Amino acid sequence: MLTLHGFAYSNYFNIVKHQLLVKGVPYQENRIYPGEPGLLEVSPAGKVPALTTEDGVHISESSVMVDYIEEAYPQHSLYPESAQDRAKVRQIMKISELYLDLPARRLLPAAFGAGPADEVTKTEVRASLQRGLDALSQLAQFAPYVAGAKLTLADIYLRYALVIPAMVAPSQLDWDITAAVPGLAQWLTFMSESEISQKMDADTLANRDEFMARIAARNG
Ligand SMILES: N[C@@H](CCC(=O)N[C@@H](CS)C(=O)NCC(=O)O)C(=O)O
Known part of the structure; x- marks a missing residue:
């Protein structure tokens, strides 16, 4: 199964998650924040999100991920034909x-x-x-x-x-x-x-306090 790394308050994470939900592609989430151990292994620039494919290949950059998903999972295409x-x-x-x-x-x-x-x-x-x-x-x-x-x-x-x-x-x-x-x-x-948008927005809101607590800790 695909693994989507990141956190729900991230808008880039949400781009890829929304796509997966529309296409009905099974995936699991690994909640991870920038700076946490392990992120650089899946995302060389330390950015969220990242994707681990069913073959264990790590992909970062949301535009690259969405294109990979369109190619690997052609059902319910989110690109036009021409x-x-x-x-x-x-x-x-x-x-x-x-x-x-x-x-x-x-x-x-x-x-x-x-x-x-x-x-x-x-x-x-x-x-x-x-x-x-x-x-x-x-x-x-x-x-x-x-x-x-x-x-x-x-x-x-x-x-x-x-x-x-x-x-x-x-x-x-x-x-x-x-x-x-x-x-x-x-x-x-x-x-x-x-x-799907309603689920996305509810998940984002549910992650808000945890994300904001991290920002507050960083701002000192
Ligand atoms: N170009 C990246 C941008 C991703 C991005 O900026 N993610 C934010 C979270 S929404 C992040 O990881 N920020 C941490 C940082 O910049 O160190 C993509 O398309 O995936």
Whole structure:
């Protein structure tokens, strides 16, 4: 059986977990946090998540993991059939990661109480998020899914890539990013209604206190 290493408060862990649940691929979870012994053996950069295949091969980086899972477990494909449509889905996944999740992470320390962010950082993060949101406005179909009529990895990536921007933008940038893209707020609600999303959100919430206690210990 596959083993998914990581913790439920991690949005990248949740991308892979959501995919596994949609596809109905059996897996077990190994709860492990960055810095803990054993993580580097499965994830050379020390990042969460990582995946151990049924043959005992360790894979890290969520985009690599989701592609491995699509190839090894073709049931309920989360990529469209044509190469062109697959590229569109990957484009949204990449933009979500590069211009929404990654810049917003720079404001996480401030959002978690480690002291205020400086104005230069805030200006840079705001510009990157604007770039991502503008790109999304151009690419997203929300019909009803982000890349058209079917659920794809673009929906799963975008849902979890928006978690940190939605967490930090209101408090650090005084900005409701969900209002910045027409149809985005409705799509978020639509996505949150599935049974799988509800399980995902409940599992994330259940891990919140343990994760926050680790952050508090690290901040001293
Ligand atoms: N590029 C990585 C990013 C994963 C990532 O940033 N994970 C966070 C948890 S959500 C982490 O491990 N942070 C610990 C660290 O940066 O040391 C992926 O796609 O899997």
